[in-house]
Amino acid sequence: MKIMIKGSITTALGLLLCMSGAKAEELKITKLRLTSQSPRNSIQLSSPKNHQSQPLSDAIIFLDKKLALAAKNQNNIVKQLNEKPNNSTTQNSAKDIASFLPVDTPVVSFISIKPEKWDNLTRFHLFHMAKQTILKFMPPNVSFNYARDIQSWLGEEIVFAFMPKVGNNPATMESTAVMVFPITNDMRVESFLNEVKKDKDKVKIREYQGATIFEIKTSTSAQPLPKKATKQPVISLPESLNKLKSRRQNNLAIATFPGYVVLGFDSKPLEKLIDTKNGKIANISAKPELQTLIQQHQAPEVLYSMYQNPVAYMLLLQDLIKDLAQDLPAELSSTLPLLGFDNINLEQLKAYKSINSYLRLQPEGMRFQAQAYMAKPTSKQKTSTLGTGVHSTVLRTLLFGSSYTEANPPKMGAPSEKQLKSAKKAVSRREQLMMSRMPAATYSxxxxxxxxxYWQALSRGFETIPEVKKGLADFRNFVRTTTGLDFDKDFIGWMDGEYGFFTFPTKGGLFKLFSPNANFGVGLIVKTSNRSVAENTLNKLEQLVKSSSNGEATIKNSDIKGKNITSWNDRTGSFSPFAYSWIEQDTLLLTTGFGAITDLVPKPYVQLSDTYNFTTATDSLPYPNQGYFYMNMGSSLSWIYGLIPQEYQKNEFFNIFKQTVGSIYSLSATISLTPETEQIDMLMVLAPTREKK
Incomplete structure (x- = not known):
């Protein structure tokens, strides 16, 4: 079994055994070691450094111990050798498991562990380096054999889900999290459960609706395991994480019924799952969006899929964050409200039926995709549900682009062939204009x-937050007082066409002030239907600069191959922080100084649109779309490394970081629209595995 399959299992187990969101950080020292099945390289995990992190470790140690004992029991081994595979359970699928989950389940994640799906990961260098990095953080204390203890009885899919909350009771990890394992070897599971039963003082066994439930007190704190010597360095967690409060009960619940094992922290969510399986509660399997997700999950390249009910998920997330805050020290818990989830208008989320997301491999690297399915409201409902919330309105704006206004909501009917051709031509023209003005080595x-x-949507959304609303008002007043201009109208209002914002390498311009070797510039290309307003704003700013600088600043007009350049310079002309040029009648290029703009006008020597790196990063993304995000990791990291002092670059972990991140060629993303969905795609282009010489 390949190393990354082990990773999927152990990562999923780690998620389930996280006693709270706070304990996710603890996975850095307790996550299972991903190695081969030989005793020398067995899976290992560390014991926590203090009593406050004990609950998570106790659960893992308990399972580890019982799995190992079951595998070593000679009587069990003889029985297992004589047992034939359970054909009735080998065909269990994601669809079968979905029938166990209530119709209002907020989140369902499907993780494939088919070897053939994970084999292709080995061709990417990133995953080899990720394994090596994880091992650096794992001082060993406990070990078990993956192939012997898990692979031998597990099916092809595992499911991690959060069950619906009950009434008005706040949801917690304990009350909602479950994990479903389809099994192919009943005897292996029976051997494990027989070992569990031996701890009679810790285990309570009862029957519920035809299933057996084991309620387990997993505490092992009274008898800590002896430490083993290791040559690997021990990495300490930040002090704030060592202050995590321990208020969780050391509980584990296991339910078994033919073909399946279900794991959780408490028996209540397991009982609800069993009730759903027995038909007492409507299940989620008939939902069309979930059926679509399950169908796509079967594709050879899909590793992970997740279904979300937007409203139920947001309510769950709000509860889990509050639950998490109780575990964190004050300095960390006070930052959680900054995430802004409490300000989300749930009515706006009702515009979406579900969100499906996927993680898949493709020839270039790793692809993430999320699809939000529309609830198909009427035209009146479309307008009313848009609202002013930043999370909803900005998403709609991002997806519908300049065609969207509240008075003119987007038409959700299927576009005609003529409309599609027109849209593709418009996108193609935009790309050719924007990308042809950016240099090949563009950072992002x-x-x-x-x-x-965008600004209108953002400002309307932010005005629902009193503190931000006041800040915006103060900012607008400051701009008006200092410049005599209206920020919304004079600075932003004329930017109504296509745009391209980019960072790029250049030896001149504003950032030369901070370091002679900064080699960094910023550019903005904007198309406008109101050039006169843009020119009026620039002229007023230039007059303000000249009048307030006491002769220290000058405005200079230059000509570069027929293009007029206006630059703001110091009195000596040796420093220029800002420059612009009308590269087309309706298109303005603004950059951080004269030295920077000379690299771009009339056009870069080699254009971004012609580079292999950019085309590889964007060719497989949906088209037409609402524009691209692109980052050239090679050029960006090269610039960043140039800013880091040499003494830090000799650090072992910094070199591991460089090798790992350096195997990512590029990051790219886009947002696209179909009549039924709003979709985001992100692609990470990866370097191939490097052969040892």
Whole structure:
């Protein structure tokens, strides 16, 4: 079994055994070691450093011990050799497991552990380095053999889900989290459960609706395991994480019925799952969006799939964050409200039926995709559900671009062939204009349309938060007082066409002030339907700069191959922080100084749109779309490393980081629209595994 299959199992187990969101950080020192099945390289995990992190470790140690004992029991081995595979359970699928989950389940994750699906990961260097990095953080104390203790009885899919909350009771990890394991070897599971039963003082066994439930007190704190010597360095967690409070009960619940084992922290969510399996509660399997997800999950390249009910998920998330806050020290818990989830308008989320997301491999690397399914409201409902919340309105704006206004909501009917051709031509023209103005070595770029509309959506959304609303008002007043201009109208209002924002290498311009070797510039290309407003704003700013600088600043007009350049310079002309040029009648290029703009006008020597790195990062993304996000990891990391002092670059962990992140060629993303869905795609292009010489 390949190393990454082990990773999927142990990662999923780690998620389930996390006693709270706070304990996720603890996985850095307790996550199972991903190695081969030989005794020398067995899976290992560390014991926590203090009593406050004990509950998570106790659960893992308990399972580890029982799995190992079951495998070593000679009577069990003889029985297992004589047992034939349980054909009735080998065909268990994601669809079968979905029938155990209530119709209002907030989140369902499907993890494939088919060897053939994970084999292709080995061709990417990132995953080899990820394994090596994880091992650096794992001082060993406990070990078990993956192939012997898990692989031998597990099916092809495992499911991690959060069950619906009960009434008005706040949801917690204990009250909602479950994990479902289809099994192919009943005897292996029976051997494990026989070992569990031996701890009679810790285990309570009862029957429930035809299933057996084991309620287990997993505490092992009274008898800590002896430490083993290791040559690997021990990495300490930040002090704030060592202050995590321990208020959790050391409980584990296991339910068994033909073909399945279910794991949780408490028996209540397991009982609800069993009731659903027995038909007492409507199940989720008939939902069309979930059926679509399950169908796509079977594709050879899909590793992980997740279904979310947006409203139920947000309510769950809000509860889990509050639950998490009780475990954190004050300095960390006070930052949680900044995430802003409490400000989300749940009515706006009702515009979406579900969100499906996938993690899949493709020839270039790793692809993440999320699809939000629309509830198909009427035109009136479309307008009313848009609201002013930043999370909803901005998403709609991102997806519909400049065509969206509240008075003119997008039409959800299927577009005609003529409309599709027109849209593709418009996108193609935008890409050719924007990308042809960016240099090949561009660090990062974002393209889209109608910055003015983005700003309107953002400002309306932020005004629902009193503190931010006041900050916006103060900012607008400051701009008006200092410049005599209206920020919304004079600075943003004319930016109503396509745009491209990018960072790029250049030896001149604003950032030269901070370091002679900064080699960094920022550019913005904006298309406008109101050039006169843009020119009026620039002229007023230039007059303000000249009048307030006491002769220290000058405005200079230059000509570069027929293009007029306006730059703001110091009195000596040796430093220029800002420059611009009308590269087309309706298109303005703004950059951080004269030295920077000379690398871009009339056009870069080699254009971004012609590079292999950019085309590889974007060719497989949906088209037409609402624009791209793109980051060239090679050029970006090269610039970042140049800023880091040499003494830090000699650090062992910094070198591991460089090798790992350096295997990512590029990151890219786009947002696209179909009549039924709003979709985001993200692609990470990866370097192939390097052969040892």
């Amino acid at each position: 770029a974002i393209t889209g349309s109608n910055i003015n509309l």
